[in-house]
Amino acid sequence: MTFELAPELQRDCIALADWPLCKVLLMNDSQYPWFILVPRINGLKEIIDLTDIQQKTFWLESAKLSELLRDVFNPDKLNVAALGNMVPQLHVHHIARFTTDIAWPKPVWGLHSPVAYSDEQLVELKKALSL
Known part of the structure; x- marks a missing residue:
């Protein structure tokens, strides 16, 4: 079965890379460095739905993304969260705060309308991240 990304994530995000387990997405909101990891396995809702080996790979990829964002x-703070209340497909937000x-110290969800990245900003971001 081919992996399918939730429609909301397709609509709101820009695909940056495919790592061994996860798709790396960028939320199309230039107000925050906001990335999302999505394991490329259909039907997952929770991290515990991954096998033990997949969980280890997931946590390694999450740490890799977190270190990249920090570097x-x-x-001032990294926010890492798996909520899934609006989008049940397993996806984990990694947000450099x-x-x-503009949202500090509140959560970024729903406070301000998103501001899409320009093509130039995307080129610079991809270059900085080496993705």
């Missing part, structure tokens, strides 16, 4: 953006961002 590239130097945030700053005390100066």
Whole structure:
């Protein structure tokens, strides 16, 4: 069976890379460095739905993304969360937060309308992340 990304994630995100287990997405909101890991396995809702080996791979990929965000953006805090209340497909948000961002200290969800990345911003971001 071919992997299918939830329609909401397809609509709101830009695909950046496919790692061994996860698809790496960028939320198309330039107000925050906001990335999402999605294991490329259909039907998952929770991290515990992954096999033991898949969980280890997931956590390694999550750590890799977190380290990348810390190194590239130097945030005040990394927010890593798997909520799934609106999109049940297993996906884990990795957001570089700053005390100066427009939502601080509140969660980023639904506070402000998204501001899409320009083509130039995407080129620069991909270059900085080496993805």
